[in-house]
Amino acid sequence: MRIVDIKGGFGNQLFQYAFALNLQREGHRVYAYFSKGYEEKEKTNNYSEKREIIIKSIDFGIKKMNKTFYYLLELFKKIPLINNKFYEIIFEEQYNVNYKYRAVTSLNGFWQDLTIVENVLDDLKQVFLTKKILSKDKKNRTLVQVRRGDFLLTNKDLKISFYKESLLKIDSDISKIDFDVVTDDVEWVKSQKLFSNAKKIYPPSDNKKDVLELFKHMLKYKNFIVGNSTFCLWAALISSSSDSKVIIEKKFSEDIRLIETVNFSKWLVIENS
Numbered sequence: 001m002r003i004v005d006i007k008g009g010f011g012n013q014l015f016q017y018a019f020a021l022n023l024q025r026e027g028h029r030v031y032a033y034f035s036k037g038y039e040e041k042e043k044t045n046n047y048s049e050k051r052e053i054i055i056k057s058i059d060f061g062i063k064k065m066n067k068t069f070y071y072l073l074e075l076f077k078k079i080p081l082i083n084n085k086f087y088e089i090i091f092e093e094q095y096n097v098n099y100k101y102r103a104v105t106s107l108n109g110f111w112q113d114l115t116i117v118e119n120v121l122d123d124l125k126q127v128f129l130t131k132k133i134l135s136k137d138k139k140n141r142t143l144v145q146v147r148r149g150d151f152l153l154t155n156k157d158l159k160i161s162f163y164k165e166s167l168l169k170i171d172s173d174i175s176k177i178d179f180d181v182v183t184d185d186v187e188w189v190k191s192q193k194l195f196s197n198a199k200k201i202y203p204p205s206d207n208k209k210d211v212l213e214l215f216k217h218m219l220k221y222k223n224f225i226v227g228n229s230t231f232c233l234w235a236a237l238i239s240s241s242s243d244s245k246v247i248i249e250k251k252f253s254e255d256i257r258l259i260e261t262v263n264f265s266k267w268l269v270i271e272n273s
Helices: 010-025 036-043 047-057 067-076 080-085 114-128 149-153 160-170 186-191 208-218 230-239 250-255
Strands: 002-006 030-034 087-091 104-108 142-146 179-183 223-227 246-249 268-270
Touching: 002 010, 010 030, 010 114, 010 230, 114 230, 142 160, 142 230, 160 223, 160 246, 160 268, 179 186, 208 230, 223 230, 246 250, 250 268
Parallel strands: 002 030, 002 104, 087 104, 142 179, 142 223, 223 246, 246 268
Antiparallel strands: none
């Protein structure tokens, strides 16, 4: 049995579910588990935390771990004889796909690896690409994700020059681009001349259902300026086609092993400089 811990924001959770689906495909009995600390975030008023629980409402074909059983496992972990032979917790940096783990293994990590995603992407597309979305004419619309917020604290925010170069990859005449922006910093986006032609600016929502609706709406675009956001990345992974233009920040692309993929290695990569 493999238990995959579900945590983080919506995009991170999709990576974890992709990992779980891949394990299931390999023949393991797999359960998804929402940890106690994760559940407590439902009670907060923070947007980024509220969107985390949306994933629970989606059926990916992975069973959800019963809390009582998981707590029993946590209790067993404190009994050496059981813990040493039956149950173990493995973190992502320790994980080895070729190692034979114990009968019940809890796997904790973000698993942001596109080589894993490729194996199960068709399964994820079936979950999100409804007939309504597939029937929508995408035309030549572009979605830009601008994430700042917590990224400002870790110096992961992208410079305006990154977005300018990215838009120029879509069209040499930026004024002709039909684009919208998804952002957690509406005021900053509005203050930038580069984004003055954006048709719409989508702010974060404090309504959990609205976040999922926003993600479904994002699947209706043809081109994506992902930057370094897992939220927009997943929209591009699920919705982009061979004639789409998808632009991603260089370091982020390296972290998720973009170049090692078959289907996404031709995405455009731009440095944040």
